[in-house]
């Protein structure tokens with residue numbers, strides 16, 4: 001099966017060479033890039049390649065080691081993330097307590113795990129995903145392992161917002177950049193590997209904005225597309241409304257951020273996608289629009305806001321997304337963003 005990763009040729013080439021002994025094998029890597037573009041799949045593939053027991057090209061995908069890793073059941077490949085177990089007598093299992101961070105007690109348990117020799121693998125592989133969920137104390141504790149990793153241990157940190165990681169952590173990892181998968185590659189993969197109808201493959205590839213993993217998930221579960229449509233409807237009405245509607249929208253999104261930050265980040269990505277489409281429409285580049293089913297609305301709004309309005313909105317959204325991660329109050333950051341969005345004068 002070999003690596004079989006779509007669209008991340010550069011990162012995969014570095015890892016392949018390291019496995020083949022043609023390049024240096026680092027003890028820690030940072031897989032930096034947006035979600036659902038293949039970071040976690042590549043991490044598993046790397047773990048397989050490091051521990052594959054077949055003759056010839058690694059990973060074979062069929063030996064016991066490759067199969068166990070593919071099923072996330074290999075005793076020496078650990079998925080280290082939010083929730084999960086620790087060894088404090090009064091905690092034990094953080095998957096049950098609604099934890100949204102990787103805690104220091106989990107890192108302490110990990111230290112003990114990595115200090116033992118692997119059960120059966122050549123390399124013990126720890127996949128930290130998402131690495132930006134490490135609390136500050138957890139990240140500091142983790143530094144010890146990063147600085148002096150036991151032999152035969154490879155640490156893979158996966159992060160979409162690498163700037164949220166302490167510089168001390170980042171500097172101890174070999175950074176590999178992951179980028180969005182090209183639209184044509186997503187379309188071809190959906191059609192050829194996942195048997196999507198050509199029209200559906202084309203539509204999902206446009207909407208995916210580089211996220212192959214999202215496109216595949218949306219193909220298998222239509223709820224994702226329905227959710228997406230609902231959010232875009234909300235965006236349209238928040239824009240059409242006055243200040244009251246915008247403040248109400250900011251408040252509801254802000255409240256949601258503390259419960260489910262990932263959902264709010266995804267919503268803001270849709271805001272950006274919407275205005276990018278609007279900018280393309282206003283600039284006469286309709287053939288590049290992602291959400292072609294909404295072209296009628298996009299044309300109407302493009303006529304109202306123009307290229308200048310779209311650029312202003314994209315700037316406000318970029319700032320809003322940044323402030324959301326920095327600010328104490330998510331609602332304030334979102335209100336500021338919505339106030340910066342252009343307004344169409346009523347009656348004009």
Ligand SMILES: [Zn+2]
Nearest residue numbers: 052060063066
């Ligand atoms: Zn194998």
Ligand SMILES: [Zn+2]
Nearest residue numbers: 086088091105
């Ligand atoms: Zn604990």
